[in-house]
Amino acid sequence: MLSSDEDENSNPPGSQTYRRLREIADLLGKPVGAFLGSQPDEDIALLELLRLWGTITDPVGRRRVLDLARQEAKCSNYEDDS
DSSP: OBOHHHHHHTSOTTSHHHHHHHHHHHHHTOOGGGGBSOOOHHHHHHHHHHHHHHHOOOHHHHHHHHHHHHHHHHHTTOOOOO
């Protein structure tokens, strides 16, 4: 996690780190500030999930992960609008 000071001083809005953070925030529909400072365990788990997803290169493995996520979401009454 980045602290607010780190974002302002070492990762200015034009830096590659900030641009990547902005892309992730946009994909998740969250403001960049949601990743600054201490975060709830759920946000930390989400970032870990994204990091792990990036390490899965096998399409079959990714499909299994998505199938499991969909199954768990269904148990939580998630409805797919697509």
